Amino acid sequence: MLSFAGKLVLAPMVRAGELPTRILAIRNGADLVWGPEIIDKKLIQCKRHVNEKLGCVDYLVDGTTSPVFRTCPQIEKGKIVFQIGTSTPSLAIQAALTVIQDVDGIDINAGCPKHFSIHSGMGAALLRTPDKLCEILCELVEKVGRPYGKTISVKIRLLDNREDTLQLINRLCQTGISHLTVHCRTTPMRNREQPIRGYIKEIYEVCQTNGVTLIINGGIKSRSHFQEIQRDLELPKEIGGMMADCAEQNPTVFLDSPIEWFDVVKQYVRIANDYDNNLGNTKYMISRIVPGKSKFYQFFARCKTFQEIEHVLGLLGPKGDPLGDPLPFIENCRQQEKLAK
Ligand code: FNR
Structure with missing residues (x-):
């Protein structure tokens, strides 16, 4: 099983998080990489193809040539988390089982604020339907995580206040997940806004009590910036960091001195x-x-x-x-x- 404790990782990013970006990030210091969110219904249509020429595994919809997901096991094995967009437990399981042999963890996107996700009950909409979100996670833990020895995790945003957020996180931790990523902004907040980092330690305590690892996300600009945040907030070393925007602009940002x-x-x-x-x-x-x-x-x-x-x-x-x-x-x-x- 993957360990997420204290890791500095590449965020899930539609478009930006395809194989070349992930390889560049891994070669330049990323401990783990998330693939871009792929919607359950899309993934279920795919078939697995071993691409001998490239040394990759491709997931392709029949009759098409552009893979929905491509992974290079030689480089990504032991480091790749696959993110699913879903709002239906049975589809989430089917999607996870489709790719499970080629990935190390399955992550559920419960933070995307885009209309496309919300209007079909996915992404951040799941934060308002916690029963459904917990059901998805419980089922994944039982039917995918345990039998295949893989990590089940979820990426969320903060709710409007501390109490509600901590309560939700407590519930999520009890589904049997091994890991939680918190994007330290609320759903209406945009990426240019300063993240809310005031109660990360309390979130960590809830996670730790339940044996769940924690990675924080939002506004981290580099490895040294993450270390600065850890120092200023006196965060335990077990809390990891996830970078999106800055890693999209420079996937070597995981190094102490990123490449120009x-x-x-x-x-x-x-x-x-x-x-x-x-x-x-x-x-x-x-x-x-x-x-x-x-x-x-x-x-x-x-x-x-x-x-x-x-x-x-x-x-x-x-x-x-x-x-x-x-x-x-x-x-x-x-x-x-x-x-x-
Ligand atoms: C994202 N984000 C995102 N989140 C997610 O859970 N699944 C996804 O597929 C995507 N796709 C995506 C694409 C691009 C181009 C960006 C910039 C962002 C959100 C991302 O993972 C992260 O939570 C936010 O960007 C906040 O982190 P930063 O940018 O402040 O480090």
Whole structure:
């Protein structure tokens, strides 16, 4: 079983948390990585394929080629937590059983504030239906966690006040889960708002009494920033930290000294290429890693193929400065494209 105590981990992130980001994070100090939330009904449609060429396992909907979930056991085994979006115990179990042999833990998303999740009773809506949330977790513990020796966990947000939050956490801890992640903001709060960290120790005590590990999330900017928070709030070392926003911009943020963006983008593209990552997703991540003020932001935005991305990368100097102008090459690619039509 995974141990979460005191770990610094990559948050679940739709789009950003695909395999290349997770590999980059693991290679650069992340103790554990969460996959992006995948909805139960989507996962249930998938079949497992061993991808010999890449050394990966893919979960694919029949007749499609782009995997809903791809994992590389050689790198991720012992470190990968799979997050499910659900509001139905039976579907949650079915979804968890679909992937269980390739992941180390199953996590339930009970914190997403987006309309898409809430209106179908998933994400943060589960915080308002605690009976249902507890039923999902109890069933997962009994039918997936225990028989397969895997960790069952849940990621929540704070409720409007301390008492209600502690009461909810006490209930969740009694479902048999091994781990809890608390995003230290309430559901209406946005990521730019300062998290509420005033009663983390009390949350920890409830968890500890029930043998549940705790990771806090929200506004942690780096490993050193997490250590600062631990020191300032005198937090026990067993409480871990989870990073999203800053790890999306720089998946090496788990290191004591994170790598600069111009080297991060090179490493990222190499991994994305090696693991046949989808071009749209690769471009999305490049746009998160490359600062908007760099000329390269525009250069990469104009690329339409991996070959063009590689060409632009070749002109990225050792300090993020341009070694030449990639635009003529890109214009030429557009011309060739027109002629080929
Ligand atoms: C997220 N978040 C998120 N949370 C979750 O439980 N499942 C998910 O799939 C996602 N997807 C996602 C995508 C992106 C691009 C971002 C930035 C965030 C929320 C995330 O895990 C985290 O709880 C919040 O972002 C707060 O942490 P930070 O950003 O303050 O470190």
